[in-house]
Every structure is written in C-alpha cells, then in structure tokens.
Amino acid sequence: MVANTDTGKITKALADAIALHKAGDVHTAVKRYEKLLPIIPNHAELLYLLGAAYVHLKRSNDAVPLLKKSIAIRPKHVDTFEMLGSAWIKLQDPGNALTCFEQAVKLKPDSTDALCRFGTTLIMCNQPDDAIGAFRRARTINNNHPEAMNGEGLALHTIGQSAEGEAILRECIAANPLYEQSYVTLCSILKSTERFAAAEQIARQCLMFCPESVVAQHYLATALHKQGKLKDAERAYRKILKAGVSDTNIFIQLGDVLTDMGQLDEAENILTDAMIAAPDNAGLLTGLGCVEQMRGNLDNAISFHNRAIAANKSHVDTFVNRGNAHKFSGNFEAALVDYNKALTLNPNLPAAIANRGMTLLTLERLSEGWPAFRSRIRALAGSLDLSNHKTWDGSPLDGKNILVWAEYGLGDEILFSSLLTTLIEKVANCTFVCSPRLVALFKRTFPSISVHALGTVIEGDFDARLPLTDAAQWLRPSMESFPAHNGYIKADPDLTKNLRQRYQLSGDQKVIGISWHSAGAIGTAPFKSIALRRWAPILDNPGIRFVSLQYGNCAAEIHEVNNALSSRITLDTEIESSDEMDTFAAQVAAMDLVISISNTTVHIAGALGKPVWALVPKGPGAHWYWFQNRDDSPWYPSLRMFRQKKQGQWDETIGEVAEQLKLWHQK
Numbered sequence: 001m002v003a004n005t006d007t008g009k010i011t012k013a014l015a016d017a018i019a020l021h022k023a024g025d026v027h028t029a030v031k032r033y034e035k036l037l038p039i040i041p042n043h044a045e046l047l048y049l050l051g052a053a054y055v056h057l058k059r060s061n062d063a064v065p066l067l068k069k070s071i072a073i074r075p076k077h078v079d080t081f082e083m084l085g086s087a088w089i090k091l092q093d094p095g096n097a098l099t100c101f102e103q104a105v106k107l108k109p110d111s112t113d114a115l116c117r118f119g120t121t122l123i124m125c126n127q128p129d130d131a132i133g134a135f136r137r138a139r140t141i142n143n144n145h146p147e148a149m150n151g152e153g154l155a156l157h158t159i160g161q162s163a164e165g166e167a168i169l170r171e172c173i174a175a176n177p178l179y180e181q182s183y184v185t186l187c188s189i190l191k192s193t194e195r196f197a198a199a200e201q202i203a204r205q206c207l208m209f210c211p212e213s214v215v216a217q218h219y220l221a222t223a224l225h226k227q228g229k230l231k232d233a234e235r236a237y238r239k240i241l242k243a244g245v246s247d248t249n250i251f252i253q254l255g256d257v258l259t260d261m262g263q264l265d266e267a268e269n270i271l272t273d274a275m276i277a278a279p280d281n282a283g284l285l286t287g288l289g290c291v292e293q294m295r296g297n298l299d300n301a302i303s304f305h306n307r308a309i310a311a312n313k314s315h316v317d318t319f320v321n322r323g324n325a326h327k328f329s330g331n332f333e334a335a336l337v338d339y340n341k342a343l344t345l346n347p348n349l350p351a352a353i354a355n356r357g358m359t360l361l362t363l364e365r366l367s368e369g370w371p372a373f374r375s376r377i378r379a380l381a382g383s384l385d386l387s388n389h390k391t392w393d394g395s396p397l398d399g400k401n402i403l404v405w406a407e408y409g410l411g412d413e414i415l416f417s418s419l420l421t422t423l424i425e426k427v428a429n430c431t432f433v434c435s436p437r438l439v440a441l442f443k444r445t446f447p448s449i450s451v452h453a454l455g456t457v458i459e460g461d462f463d464a465r466l467p468l469t470d471a472a473q474w475l476r477p478s479m480e481s482f483p484a485h486n487g488y489i490k491a492d493p494d495l496t497k498n499l500r501q502r503y504q505l506s507g508d509q510k511v512i513g514i515s516w517h518s519a520g521a522i523g524t525a526p527f528k529s530i531a532l533r534r535w536a537p538i539l540d541n542p543g544i545r546f547v548s549l550q551y552g553n554c555a556a557e558i559h560e561v562n563n564a565l566s567s568r569i570t571l572d573t574e575i576e577s578s579d580e581m582d583t584f585a586a587q588v589a590a591m592d593l594v595i596s597i598s599n600t601t602v603h604i605a606g607a608l609g610k611p612v613w614a615l616v617p618k619g620p621g622a623h624w625y626w627f628q629n630r631d632d633s634p635w636y637p638s639l640r641m642f643r644q645k646k647q648g649q650w651d652e653t654i655g656e657v658a659e660q661l662k663l664w665h666q667k
Helices: 004-022 026-036 044-056 060-073 078-090 094-107 112-124 128-141 146-158 162-175 180-192 196-209 214-226 230-242 248-260 264-274 282-295 298-311 316-328 332-345 350-362 366-379 410-416 418-426 436-445 468-475 493-503 532-539 555-564 581-589 600-608 651-666
Strands: 401-405 429-434 450-453 464-467 510-515 544-548 593-597 612-616 639-643
Touching (some): 026 044, 044 060, 060 078, 078 094, 078 112, 094 112, 112 128, 112 146, 128 146, 146 162, 146 180, 180 196, 180 214, 196 214, 214 230, 230 248, 248 264, 248 282, 264 282, 282 298, 298 316, 316 332, 332 350, 366 468, 401 468, 410 468, 410 600, 418 429, 436 450, 464 468, 581 600, 593 600, 593 651, 600 639, 612 651, 639 651
Parallel strands (some): 401 429, 401 464, 429 450, 510 593, 593 612, 612 639
16 A cells, blocks of 8 residues: 555556647656556556556557556546557457457447447458448547548448549548548558559659659559559659658669669669668569669679579569560560469469469460450550440450550551451440540541540440450460551552652662661660661662651651761651651552561551561560561561570661562562
C-alpha cells in the first residue's frame, strides 16, 4: 500500500511523464513510466500509457503484455483495445488485432475511427465484404469521413468492383483534397491495373495539395517510367533522392530509367554507388546486369544476374532479366527456363508472361505462344485498351459485330493489319481503331470496315472487343496458316505514278529506297540502326537511283554521304512520314526495291508487296516476328532478310547485301 504522503508525489510524477509524452519527448516519458511501474504495477492508465509509448517506439512486443494487463483491470476502455490492436498490426498479426478492434466497436459503436480500424483490419484478414459493411456504418455517421471512404473504395476494388471503388475514392478526393491516403490508394489501384496515365494524373493532383508527399512522388515517377516518359521519370526519381530518401529501390528504379534512356554509364554509377550500402542487393546486381545487356556484353550480364539470384533466389525480376539475356544471346531454351521460374514465383507477372510468349513465338511455337502473348498488354506502358472491362474470351468471332484496335508502334500496326484481310471475311461488321497517321491508308485498303483514329469516341454495341493482335491465336494458329499474298495495303495509284516519274531519270533506271535509322524504343533502336556512312558498299552502285525513305531530319547525314560517294541519294523534302503514312506508302510503292533496317519502312514495303531487303539485328534489337534462322517471312512473302551474324557488327551483313545488290542490278 502506498502511503498517503507518497501518493501526491506519484500523481505528480505520472502527470509530469504524461506532459513529456504529450510534448513529443517519448523516450524521456518512457523512462519516467518505467520508474513508476514497480511502484504502481496495477495502475491501468500507466500500463496503457507505457504500452502506447512502446508501440510508438516500435517496441510492440513489450507493449502487448502491458496493454493486456490494462484491459484486465479496465475492460471497457476503448483506447486500450485500439492500442493493443495497433500493436498486433505492428507485429503482423491481424487476427489478434481484429479481435481488439471488434471489441472497440462493440464498446463504442458510434466511433468512426474504431469502425475504420476494424474495417481496415478486416481487409487484412481477407474479409473485404465485412470490411465494406464496417466502412459503410462509419459513413452513416459521417458520410465524407476520409478514412471510411478510402477503406470502402479499397475494399470494393478487392472484391472486383473496381469501378465502384474508384468512384468512391474520387469522391473522397473531391470532399477531402488534403487527405493524402485517398490519392495513394487510387494510385495503387491504377498501377495494379496498368493504367499509368491515370495514375500520373492522380499523383500530380496529390502533389498539388500535398507537395511533400514522397509516396505520391514515387507513384508519379513509376507512372512516368511505365509510359515511356523517361526524362520526366528521371527528374521525378531524382527529386525523391533530393528530399533525402535513401531507399535502395529508388536507386534501382532510377538505374532502370537511365538504362532505358541509353545512359548506361550514369546508370552504372548510380547502381554501383548504391551497392556501397547494400553490396548483396539483388535489385542492384540485376540492374547492373541489364546495363551490361544493353552494352551487348551478355556474358557479363548473365554473371551479374547469377550473382543476384545467389543473393536472393526469390527475386523474380532477376529471372526475367536473365531470361532476356539468354534470349538475346540466342539461348531460347534457357530463357524459357528462367521465365518459367519467374512465373513459379509470381504466376501473374506481366513481364514474364509476355517475354515467355514472345520467345515461344520466336521459336515458331505459335499455338503455345499466342495465349501468353495475349497478356502482354499489361506489360506494356500505356497500352491502349478499349475493352471497357469486357475482355474477349477467345470465342469464335464469326458473324459478330466487333471492335478491334491496333497496338504498339506503326510497324506493328501494319504487321498485324494483315489479320484484317482474314477477319473481315468472317465477321458481320468491323470497327477498327488505329494511329491517326494510318487512317487514310487503312480506309483505302479496307473500304468495307469503319476506320477511326485513336482518341475518337466510339459508340455502338459490339459483340466482342479485342486488340487486333489477340485475333492472331485464332487466325494464325500455325506457320502453315499464314496466307500467301502480293500485298494487302493499297497505296494511292496516281500519287505512286507521279512519284515514280519524279525519281526515275530514265525509263530503265532502277530506283531503290533506303532507310537506316530506327526511331523506336530507346532500348532497342541503337541495336537496329546503322549510320548511313557505313552503307558505302551498298551505295557504291552507279546507275541506281537511291531515294531516302528515312523519316526524321536526315538532310545533313545525306549531304555528308553524297559528298563522299559517287552515288547520289535523293531526299524528297515534300514527303514527311511523321505527319501521315498515306503519302509515304505511295513513295515506297514507287520503288523497285527497298533496303532497310528493321523499322516501319520494312513493314510498309512488305505490306505493299514490294521487294524489300531487311537488315535484321541480333540481341536486344531483334523482334520476335522475324523468327529465327530463316531469310524469308510468312508475314511478308516479298521480304528477304539479311541477318546480323554477331550482335553489334554490321560490316559482314552490309557486304552480303552489297554483293547481292550487284547481282540484282545485273538482271
């Protein structure tokens, strides 16, 4: 029993400790509480306060017995139940936490805070339906309660009602613009469903109201990266680092961005510096492996990936990256082993699914590859999706009214548009959405279908909605299913005739179109492009009229080569394919032969049925649709491929083309 003379001292000591606690000096308060505990071991409030302080200091193991004892003494104290629930959450035990929060709700059924904590824990315990009920009860008390709205939105998404959940989150943002978590939750949902443009918008909106939000800045950086806005993504990641965040993942992601930008030395420096603090981090090691891949040093790349796997056998991205390195080196079976391992770790990983599918297609295993390739839309940044949440189930499309759309870049749109020639014979009506630059060309080519530019509002009921590429598994199930053709797109005949007359100086002069640069993805374009000066053996053919089919500003490069060689390259400044492709198609159609690196020019020529020679790279620049070990293409019967023998080395390939061109010219 404490003497009366000591009671006043104890009361004052406890009050002083509480004052320190409230002032934020938790460490000193804990020392005071701990001195008092042996004196008044059954003081419920002291037990609660010390337990709460322990939770604050991340000592939840120490907090639990104190809070339990406090509850035994004071069984109807709501705050103690909530604090014990929080301790269990910190200890990653949501089951025990749920019991605590449920009791808190029973004791105080009109507490929105208690209901929200209860609902949040129900989600953690995989009981989203019950969570929705808890959050809705909270909203009957306060309809615009931010935590309740945020929780209900998340729970609805968890049970598959994403549209309803997103709507509530947007209402929450409108009603509570300073509540950061609603932006974060919505960004998380948008990221998980690969809607990166929308995630960018929400992250920027959050930063307007919460400019110091590192989480929103991180979502912004990720969304920008996934959309291919690499320079903006780099700035966003560097802003996070400038704010003092030293999370290794930020260094890894910045390294990925710099690698994608081709800034390999800078990426290596960022990753190497980060390894000082984390020498065995798998993400940093595999990031360095990707740098080596982009340099063409595949043995070094695989060595880094092996080190990453040794450091962390569960790091799924490393298996995808090593699979890519094996694929680039031509070891496709090893690549498949790595992709399969990645899918064992994460069966829904888009990058693993997509790369596995493309590898199977490269090996001409179409029936296996197409189903996996269908999933690649989630692996592509900013991919167009007009499915309206009604994904095509793979059922036959015969006699149906369908909406299809093109994906990727212009070359891929042209490649897969060959499916339209078969598709429109089967369906009742077809509406096709494509890049604006291709609308005029496709309208002439496919007059029986409705062609619209990307961004157009498409109205009407459709029996099926699907990316055109998805129809490939139905229309091209085997190599034998590719139809022979003499061209399936149609250039403007009058313009083609006029251009032919413009380029041909004499009636028997051969006119050859050339293209040497790729403006595609930064990560692959350098491997496909060949500087024009290196074409000298091909261009050294007097009597041939060479015409530039190269898009972009290439006048200076052509001028330099024309001054150095006896042959002349014509640059038609009246045609610019970056504006629209209809005129460009007529220009290609005016050629006797097209010689080009693997870019849109090859696809246009092949789709027109023009003789076309493609210089095809090895390694990261090689596309799956050129398959392997063949010099012809089932996509384009008029195409002849000249393959690079070793990654990064073009001289032998150029020499072969030059030799064959002399033979062709003599005919």
